[in-house]
Amino acid sequence: MTKQIRFNAFEMNCVAHQSPGLWRHPRDRSWQYKDIEYWTDLAQILEKGIFDGIFIADVLGTYDVFHGDNRHALQGAVQVPVNDPLQLAPAMAAVTKHLGFGITTSISFEHPYPFARRITTLDHLTKGRAGWNIVTSYLSSGAKNIGQDDQVSHDDRYDIADEYLEVLYKLWQGSWQDDAVVRDRESGIFTHADKVFPIEHEGKYFKVPGIHISEPSPQRTPVLYQAGASSRGKNFAAKHAECIFISVPSKVLLKRFVDDTRQRLQAEGRDPNSVYIYTLATIITGATDQEAQDKLKEYQKYASHDGALTLVSGWSGVDFAQFGKDDRIQYIKTNAIQSLLESYSTADPSRSWTVDEVAEWTSIGGNGPVFVGSAATIADVLQEWVEETGVDGFNLAYAVAHETFSDVVEYVVPELQKRGVYPQAYREGTLRHKLFGQGDHLSAPHVGASYKR
């Protein structure tokens, strides 16, 4: 059987998420991110296209590495201003039935006890369509604003994250038995008190004696997303994640990542194919190849190189303003330790990239590739990527909101369906069941399953 292709939408509660400058395009709607209608319209487009979900990224800091301050980020609206992602989901849930919601929140910013309730609430309100993208840190400009002089060390963060997850599993999985809530009008018993258990957690970082304050939601634990790129992050993902997001510019790197991830899953005792990997991409399409190419050219007129370098500087921690636009990445690489820079230079091992080329690459769709062409051309490329790398799907960014997503739904989805490599309809049930067809709850050997009574 030909491998199926899955789509996910990549968004953020801000302007021109992965395509800095494109808010200047006359048809772009991303400057309307503050309005509820922007999100309810988008949710309906995505559900029409049978997208697995919408993944809402987040930062709680500004990109202040480029030129050493946040001026360029503010001026170009490079992921600032940015609003809370969580509150978008209930509004989108009110106008859809199937779309999943992958909400990003950092474990650094809220205690697991109130956080557990937030996510349980989201899962109730969406009737089991909640996903959580686990982030262990934000930009250091964000950490400073919650009174931390600098971020805790990288590995410590993952130790804290492991215990944070342990507390959550105890609350979500273990505190209430399935049959605790009976709502028995005759006896007046709403909940059997002896089927609700205090979790009595006493760990290194957290102390939570009590019961989960919410009754179990359809999925109990939300679908767990992760996007860790470091080695420690990858092990964390191999242990906890059910869906993994990656952003790389090439098939070479993607295949390396997919293989590595499957191996780590196996090492954790999990089926290596039980986790979906979605890779970042942007699709620009139209009725013909020519129309799509023309669209790309038109979009590029609005793309911002400064905005792109603001992002790249923030991601890498290296101020790209210090280099000339023709300087080559290899040179920069010797000064930097970040995997991001390596990824550019190894995207095509035979090629070296100038700073200007990096800026151009990043200015539409961030670090991922841009696929341009008619539905047939795009379908060929997507199938090639899937076949050659073993990836499960694509985390699609937009160039112009919501045109990019509408075009994908109008052109590409029907072509993929025709080829038998894309779902014809959603599966009924919770997000987890829609994705994996194995029921609503975490199941063994996932570590979270063992916490259920």
Added chain:
Amino acid sequence: MTKQIRFNAFEMNCVAHQSPGLWRHPRDRSWQYKDIEYWTDLAQILEKGIFDGIFIADVLGTYDVFHGDNRHALQGAVQVPVNDPLQLAPAMAAVTKHLGFGITTSISFEHPYPFARRITTLDHLTKGRAGWNIVTSYLSSGAKNIGQDDQVSHDDRYDIADEYLEVLYKLWQGSWQDDAVVRDRESGIFTHADKVFPIEHEGKYFKVPGIHISEPSPQRTPVLYQAGASSRGKNFAAKHAECIFISVPSKVLLKRFVDDTRQRLQAEGRDPNSVYIYTLATIITGATDQEAQDKLKEYQKYASHDGALTLVSGWSGVDFAQFGKDDRIQYIKTNAIQSLLESYSTADPSRSWTVDEVAEWTSIGGNGPVFVGSAATIADVLQEWVEETGVDGFNLAYAVAHETFSDVVEYVVPELQKRGVYPQAYREGTLRHKLFGQGDHLSAPHVGASYKR
């Protein structure tokens, strides 16, 4: 001119909020609190009735004083399970245009930096209809679950709260100038970076150097609600609140509270009538007095005395299980310092209350009065309360969801409108402007107004 009457709805993301046991009533919908439709239906009922807003209470702990544990709370669904209030507002905003949202959150559970963004986001998504009910603490069973062995002292809490508000005012009011965001497509300037200011806050409890991460929302600062009952709490309210909620069983106590509050406002240099005071009440109405009385009798069959005493024990900190049902409050009062108990005994100074009478009183509509009768009867009572106490409006609880609110909208609102004492329509604009008609933002002499550049 006859004084106008305002309505607000009192809800909580749980079962049978102020009427323990009423979830057993066959027409009650409150057990559907987990569903988005429960809330969108309610929002539309309230907006039809031109309610100022919906005030969503919250606790993040269980009522565990009665009999010394949380068994009775769990069994009777006495405000447990309880879900996050914040996420209800975006869904309700999607189906309404005018209704305000008063969301309860405690300053104990989230750092002001991410919290500021949550509320700004809510104000954007609701197009300026966000309100925040400022709570300084939860039940001690909640504090334990975020790793605090006991709650910080009462007065310290208000010192922290004052600084918390200071950080918020700096972020909401002072960080972005009104003309910072220009979204100029020609120049590529979305935000004038020199019109966005880091707040550089260094206080006793918080250190926040950076800018607010969100652009200004329609109201900048949400409408500020408070329900403090202690002397320190009342001073805090007199300084910050724009709407104040109180729950007392009688006119005598209400008048005392209203007079005291107006005096404290004056002492703070504010117009004593610039703050709306809403008092808790439950209205049971129908086509005739008889129909309303029959409805009450029918409701009472489902009310739970144990549930009521679970609430009263939690509110007062005194375990009512130790007393006989005929014991009198005066006796109890000598053992308790809580104002709640005093309030029962002074509701009618000539009367003393048995524990059983307290339970009956509390079992429908909590600590507030229950008004029963036809629209004309209710209107008479409401007008009498307003005239004799100087209160501005009523924070209406429900006995049976959503029947209680539907009945008020169907019977009482038109009667009040006929008498010229209730709005015929909403004022256009933000929640603050709808309420006070003085614009979208805090204005002098409110302390928050001074933080705006």
